[in-house]
Amino acid sequence: MTNTPSTRAVREGLAHKREAILAAARELFVRHGVRGTSMDAVAAEAAVSKRTVYDYYGDKRGLLLGVVEEAGESLLASLRSAIAEHLSDAAPIDDTADLEQALTDFALRRAASMTDSSEYAATVKLISENEELLPELENHPLDDAHADALAERMAHFAKRGLLDAENPRLAADHFNALTMLLAYNERQNLRADPTRVHTIMVDGVHAFMRAYGVRG
Template sequence: MTQAPAKPVRQGQAHKRAAILAAARELFSQEGVERTSMDAIAARAEVSKRTVYDYYGDKRRLLLGVIEDAGEAALATLRELIEQHLSEEDLDRSAAGLERALTTFATALGGSQLASSNYAAAVKLIAENESQLPELDDHPLDRAHADALAERLARFASIGLLDVEDPRLAADHFHALTTLRVLNEPLRRRADLEHVRRVMADGARVFMRAYGTEAPA
């Protein structure tokens, strides 16, 4: 679907923008996008309706803003956990050491990003409204998520711990075995943090069986 040219929007004040996004996220999740009015969002955010329009232009772009905001937060979490758990300097350079590091990383990711209510809300909103958001096709945030992990997997391949020809594809496989598997679970299972961590850890171990250069001890 071809979108009409967007009118310019204001950068605005950070605290007002955050309030608008939080209000929209809550109402979109609770009531649905179609049933949520811009008046209701403005009232929840304690700003004028004109401010909402000035900052986001229309409800569709506000919905996109909510999803992008969650994506940026998720990317920051991903990068932080990569640095914390997949540091080459701290790694025990063996197959067993890399499996332990990837498993710890995966369980930490499951306990933070996937447990985030903002992330869960964004996933739900994407599923319900994807046809209205052509901007999500090959979105820069998706590429940034894949690139963040792909860069680290390429480093592990360079020191002989992984057999990886295409780091981006390997990162996609890791994502499919961990995060996507959790997101395909029923909501009640995704709410069980211990279950989420087990799924993420299992996915990391399967990834090592596929890409590891030797069997972990």
């Protein structure tokens, strides 16, 4: 993806200013919509000058992309942290039962991050309402980074003889479909119910292991 003023910050700037601008933009975009939010309002909410907002993000579309990309980077960091905690080479995973438990713990941690994150919900809403403004999101490097992080672990466990996954990327996609995506596609009141989310994660991992787990 080519870095232009409309697709990435015009200048790096100070981290705290960038964070303040993105936080203000996310809140106002969700509250009033992208078209109903002015750059003046974002600047006032972030306590910076309008020129600073333009210098950092170029225009309102660039600012929207910045909000979405920041959320994607935050979720990627959370994903990698969950992998390191539950699915690393050092994790005590010796058989398919161990792997199912590790994947369940991993899925529950990710689900907690999702349901507890107002940023995640806001970002999903912004993308769904403004997809036509964000052609850069198609085949975005962050999508590959998210998919590749889990696919690498699927390949690792397949190599160890615990998964039958000739296509680790597809296995990762199926895992996400049975867990995170299924939970997020629930009605909002059910998605906010920890018991319901827990059930989806446990049942989803079990279904995944029935499809991909190697039977002795």
